Amino acid sequence: MKGSPVYELLRQISKLLLPLNLVDPDSPDFRVRNIRSLHDITRFCHEKAVHEMFESNMNRDQEDCASKRLVDKGEATQFWVVDLEDGFVRPEDGNSVDISNIASVPMLALWEGISAIPWEGPPRVNTRGFMSIVAEATVNPALHPALQSKFANRNYFLVSRDYCNLQSRFGFHFSTVEAVAGDRPQRNYVNFRFAGGAADYDRRCRRARFIGGILEDIDFYVNVRGDTVLARYEGFPKDVMCTQLRVMGYLTMHTRQLDMIMADAEATSIHRKKIMADVEKLLSPQSQ
Numbered sequence: 355m356k357g358s359p360v361y362e363l364l365r366q367i368s369k370l371l372l373p374l375n376l377v378d379p380d381s382p383d384f385r386v387r388n389i390r391s392l393h394d395i396t397r398f399c400h401e402k403a404v405h406e407m408f409e410s411n412m413n414r415d416q417e418d419c420a421s422k423r424l425v426d427k428g429e430a431t432q433f434w435v436v437d438l439e440d441g442f443v444r445p446e447d448g449n450s451v452d453i454s455n456i457a458s459v460p461m462l463a464l465w466e467g468i469s470a471i472p473w474e475g476p477p478r479v480n481t482r483g484f485m486s487i488v489a490e491a492t493v494n495p496a497l498h499p500a501l502q503s504k505f506a507n508r509n510y511f512l513v514s515r516d517y518c519n520l521q522s523r524f525g526f527h528f529s530t531v532e533a534v535a536g537d538r539p540q541r542n543y544v545n546f547r548f549a550g551g552a553a554d555y556d557r558r559c560r561r562a563r564f565i566g567g568i569l570e571d572i573d574f575y576v577n578v579r580g581d582t583v584l585a586r587y588e589g590f591p592k593d594v595m596c597t598q599l600r601v602m603g604y605l606t607m608h609t610r611q612l613d614m615i616m617a618d619a620e621a622t623s624i625h626r627k628k629i630m631a632d633v634e635k636l637l638s639p640q641s642q
Contacts (some may be wrong), residue, residue, distance in 0.1 A: 356428065358526035369391075369514070370391055370392060371391060371392045372391065372393055373391045373393060373394075373395060374391070374392060374393045374394060374397060375388060375389075375390050375391065375394050376388060376389065376397050376398055377392045379401045379405075384398070384401070386398065389477045397619045401552075404510075404521075413589075420436055421434040421435065421436050421452070421510065422434065422435050422436075422437075422446055422448070422449060422450050422451035423435075423449060423450040424450070424451060424452075424453060424511070425450050425451065425452045425453065426452070426453045426465075426469065427453075427476075428488055431434040431614055432509055433509045433510070433511060433522075434509070434510050434511070435451055435455065435456070435461075435510075435511045435513060436511065436512045436513070437513060437514075438512055438513060438517070439514045439515075440457060440512045440514055440515045440516045441456070441457055441458040441461070441513035441515060441517075442456065442457055443455045443456070443457045444609045451606070452572075453465060456513070457515055458511075458513035458514060458515060458516075458517070458518050459515065459516060459535045459536070459592065459596065460513075460516070460517065460518035460521075460533040460535040460544075460595070460596070460599055461511050461513045461518040462596075463535065463595075463596035463597075463599035463600050464518060464520060464531060464533070464599050464600070464602060464603040464606075465603060466600050466603065466608075467599065467600035467601060467602060467603025467604040467605075467606075467636060468603040468606065468607050470600065470603075470604060470636060471608070471632050471635075473603060496633050509521065509522035510522075511608075515536075516534055516535060516536035516537075517533070517534050518531070518532070518533050518535075519532045519533075520533070520606075527531075528540065528548075528549055528550050529546070529547065529548040529549075529606055530546070530547045531544065531545070531546050531599075531602055531603075531606065532544070533545070533595065533599055533602075534595075535592045535595040535596055535599065536592060537592060539589055539590055539591045539592075540589060542588060542589065542590060542591070542592065542595045543586065543587065543588065544574075544585075544588070544595060544598055544599060544602060545585075545586055545591070546569070546574070546583070546584070546585040546586070546602060547582070547583065547585075548562070548565055548582065548583040548609075549562075549581060549582040549583070550581065555580070555581060558580075558581035559580055559581050561581070561609070562578050562579075562580065562582060562583045563578055564609075565583050565605065566578040566583050566585070566610055568605065568626070568629060568630065568633065569579065569583070570606075571630070571633075572598065572633065572637070573587065573599060574586065574587045574598075575587070589599065597636070598635060600636045601633050601636050601637065604632060604633065604636055605629075607635075608629060608632070609629075
């Protein structure tokens with residue numbers, strides 16, 4: 355079609371449809387006046403809709419809130435749960451929900467991975483790694499603490515019995531896990547997206563390749579674009595999907611802040627060995 359009138363028309367229309375300029379919702383540039391395309395409109399509307407849904411719950415005292423704060427072993431977590439339909443064992447009237455009242459199969463599998471192995475905290479950072487973060491913060495206004503959204507430390511599960519969508523933000527990276535784990539294997543899937551970080555772009559890209567390599571080792575289809583990881587796993591029975599979701603929950607917690615050490619080959623190798631050892635434990639039948 356290249357050179358034809360139809361091709362030229364599509365090329366002109368695509369300029370109004372495809373570009374995404376509104377990337378970071380915490381940036382001061384995330385404003386209506388900066389919308390330049392239909393993609394920008396949908397991105398802006400989606401972000402504001404999610405914001406409004408959770409903002410309305412946080413600003414009201416009534417107990418009948420859509421989002422419930424997750425409680426595990428008597429401790430309130432930084433995770434909130436929205437029951438889309440039959441995601442709870444029984445209706446929950448308060449503003450919190452205990453993990454024992456969760457009926458969502460994929461959420462429970464993710465949570466097992468999140469809570470299975472305690473996070474030991476940020477990795478030790480050498481001077482170069484620390485300066486990388488400082489330098490990035492000086493040129494990236496979205497990393498300024500004063501501009502951080504109140505949702506920066508909040509993580510949200512949207513759940514039903516067979517479905518789960520986890521949107522999590524730890525530090526300066528953002529990840530999304532969407533999954534179906536039901537009785538029909540042909541409908542089951544896990545989608546994973548991971549992006550961002552506080553270090554410079556090169557280190558963030560290295561971390562993306564680091565995560566992508568681990569996911570490829572456990573049979574995910576992986577596409578790494580810059581500092582973004584896109585991965586998918588699909589078409590397997592429920593028990594297999596839950597095993598992979600446990601690993602996904604673990605990686606969501608244990609890959610945070612690793613971008614700071616990605617220029618240190620020795621530290622990277624040590625963390626990969628530890629992560630792969632933990633992943634093997636999660637994949638083993640004894641852990642299930």
